[in-house]
Amino acid sequence: MKHWMGMPVAAALLLSACVTINVYFPAAEAKEAAKEFVEKVINEADKVEVKQPPAGGGGMAMLERRIESDLSGFDPWVLVGIGSARAQSAPDISIKTPAIQAIQSRMESRFNGSLRAGFDSGALGFTDDGLITVRDASKVELKDRVALNSAVADDNRDRKAVYREVAVANGHPEWEEQIRGVFAKQWIASARSGWWYQSGGSWKQK
Known part of the structure; x- marks a missing residue:
């Protein structure tokens, strides 16, 4: 009897051991957030792309594709406690907190007030x-x-404050250096023609 009473506990331990926690840095989403932030500061934001519905697809076809997409990443083993539990943030990196937007507003005002002339x-x-x-x-x-x-x-x-705040706002303070790296690349990517930037320890002009 004691042997069988111990089985549920052992089974529970086995199932819990099968669950893996996968915390990853969403680089693509961070890049999109950085681009939105940087272009707003530079004050020449790209036009919002209006996505058109796919040609040749009616309402039912669109619904079927949506269901297939939603189920494509479904892991049936999760129903019995076995699978990969992903401890991760939402697909998008939030830059809409009051603290981040306050910093963004200051940077935008400063950039278009005095810094732009310095870059030009x-x-x-x-x-x-x-x-x-x-x-x-x-x-x-x-x-x-x-x-x-x-x-x-x-x-x-x-700049230092916003890199820290973006990481904290998205629940991962340890992402600060990665957030900073993504933003560093985006400032350079968004630089206008004639502006200078560092690359490999030397100065280059766009």
Whole structure:
């Protein structure tokens, strides 16, 4: 009797051992969020793409495809407690928290108030670690250098804050460095023609 009474406990332990926790960094979603944030700061956001329904598909066909898509990733073993339990955030990376939007608003105002001129003149450049720097002070009049240096310092402070806040807002503070890396690439990708950026330790111009 004691032998059989121990079986449910053993079975439960076996099932729990079969469940794996898979925490992953959603790089593609982070890239989309970074692009949205960066383009808003630069104030030349891309036009919103309006997706048209697929040609030749009626309402029922669309519903069938939706059901197939929803079931494609379904693991039937989950019903009996065996499978892969994915501890992950939502498919999209949220950048809509009040803290993030407040930082974004400050950066947008600062960028279009003084930093844009610095990038247009070649005085400023994007670094490869997600920050900005004065790369050629000779492009700035002496009387304007103190103000520009102050704006750069303020912007870098906000940049560090937003990378941290995005990671925290999405429930994974440990993602901060990865978030920063994604944003660093996006600032450079979104740089306009003639702007400078760092790559491999050297300066390049778009």
